[in-house]
Amino acid sequence: MTDPTPVVDRYIAIWNATDPEDRRDLVAGSWAEDGAYLDPLMKGEGHAGIDAMIAGVQARFPGFVMSRTGPVDAHNDRVRFTWALGPAGAEPLVAGLDVGVLAQDGRLASITGFLDKVPG
Template sequence: MKEIVTRYLDTWNATDEAARAELLADHWSEDCAYVDPLAEVQGREAVGMTIQAVHAQFPGFVFTSVGEVDAHHQQVRFQWGLGPDGEEPVVVGFDVVVVDADQRIRDVRGFLDKVPA
């Protein structure tokens, strides 16, 4: 399941729209859902637009895995950080990702643990 987290973070780190669309098509189910305190969207296109909005708000920042990945059955939970590459994350969150039978990301429930003032 660590591979799922890698694919997930790769998608969030993709700044090129075509590359991001390819990652979404390859690794996310067509009817995927994403919910966090700031967004609730359905489908790959809406997830892509959400990611694009985060890049607009935090230009040049990258998502990194923070801590250990915990998984069982078809779900994985992990903490992530968002900040300048190689620096302490400005934002820290915690996500639970559920995959479908084809190991594509189907459902994401996100929480924000640390946000800038």
């Protein structure tokens, strides 16, 4: 496996891309066509479903920024990493751990998210 950190960093960039065209381009370049995202609160399937899910989060939390909060751990075709979401320069309101599977071409096949911190 090549270093998966750039794939994960592109994934984080998708969550921060507020221009719909830029976000769709990032999704297409980072996710397999049949990619799927799942966490306890939402899911998205395929490029359109993942894009719509992220757009919904951005609408609910306008101006929030997602960042990776630790190193990317990987083996075989699996990755895991921690992240946080909140206003720039402020304490994050949401944080969690994601576990992903990489497709043969190096793009994301799936992400399963675990939420460690959510707003009340």
